[in-house]
Amino acid sequence: MNTFSEENYLKAIFRLSQMPTVSKISTSAIAEALGNNPASVVDMIRKLTDKQLIEYDKKKGVKLTAHGQKDAIQIIRKHRLWEVFLLEKLEYRWDEIHDIAEELEHIKHSDLADRLDKFLGFPEYDPHGDPIPKANGKMAKSFSASLADGKTGGTYRVAAVRDTSSAFLQYLHKLKISIGTQIRLIEQIAFDQSLVISIDNGEPTTVSSKFVENILIS
Amino acid sequence: MNTFSEENYLKAIFRLSQMPTVSKISTSAIAEALGNNPASVVDMIRKLTDKQLIEYDKKKGVKLTAHGQKDAIQIIRKHRLWEVFLLEKLEYRWDEIHDIAEELEHIKHSDLADRLDKFLGFPEYDPHGDPIPKANGKMAKSFSASLADGKTGGTYRVAAVRDTSSAFLQYLHKLKISIGTQIRLIEQIAFDQSLVISIDNGEPTTVSSKFVENILIS
């Protein structure tokens, strides 16, 4: 069994491997992702290599082995299922669930994820729009198109969020944006790339380019 | 916030303090309860004393402070609520839930216990018949009368179990005994104190004295 810490590393490495902008998973990228020191990452790279969960090549960086990938996906599965539970059953808010799921994802018991999955009715997506891996490890592709790539005048459906921080989710909540909301791009301001949008056909609102980059559309 | 390990010590100390047979909570009793070495317990006694969660007196042994008791009860509350969840919602068996709850009880988030409590319909007892502490820390008295103290010829209702090990619970399952089952004491065998009982008016069955000691009646 992997420790709490090993699991967080596997998950971070998996997440980095899914990012199209990241071509090589470096020591420093992992350190950055976890908020740890690069020296600590070197220690863990050694440990996970010994356990055959990753392969490390000075040139190519870190890569999950099949075994490591399988483990990472199971943690993500648990994380996302617990998020659905916390939102739907315990009625937590959108912005509260991630941190609690970050702890719950490490609970280990053979078929806990499967029972939870069944109890929740086999949900396809978590509350942030991320696909929930199936018991066999199969997982739908994540939404990757950003609202930032939308055309002025176009209307788009919010499918997922890229940033899952409380700050961002609380802001979305304030703007009444959630999964399924329709957003029309009215105008882009040349000065700073901020955007004027209409939320569910409401009054025009101005948001930053950083904001729209973190909204994913279907 | 207390660590996982500190919480397990607090819980063990609380449990010992509830046992009428234990007059003084000694280093060795705690070590025994947790399966740790007495030397490790000495370390932790120091730590919990510094945090003002316990008081230690060479003569009187360990005692929880008001603060320590409050923390211990909240952990027990979470443990028992999660057990109800696992049994009723995830359909785990009686003998499977304790170990999973042992992990879940340490998940920390301000109102997780309260939301879970509400979701489960404010249950009074956990699946082993132990009372679930309320949000304010109030807790019904545990059942303490043992079937071993029953009179020959008498019929008693199973209210709780003293031992919560898988081995014991699986045996109960096999004998079709659960909370609410009626047991009649038919005869005590003088040789080894084993007992002949009738379960829900069924055929006579012989069980050991150790067995009946671990069944609590109302």
Added chain:
DNA sequence: TAATAAAATTAGGTTTGCCTAATTTTATTA
């Protein structure tokens, strides 16, 4: 009371997962 047994404590050590500071290796850029 003296001998013995049990309990508690101390001393020193290990593993895990982190850190800082120094150094070495690899990339960038003038």
Added chain:
DNA sequence: TAATAAAATTAGGCAAACCTAATTTTATTA
């Protein structure tokens, strides 16, 4: 290419939570 910057690694250390072995304290019993 040489200088500089960035990334990776090494060396050494720390806190938490355990351990074993040795010693001291307290309790029991002959």
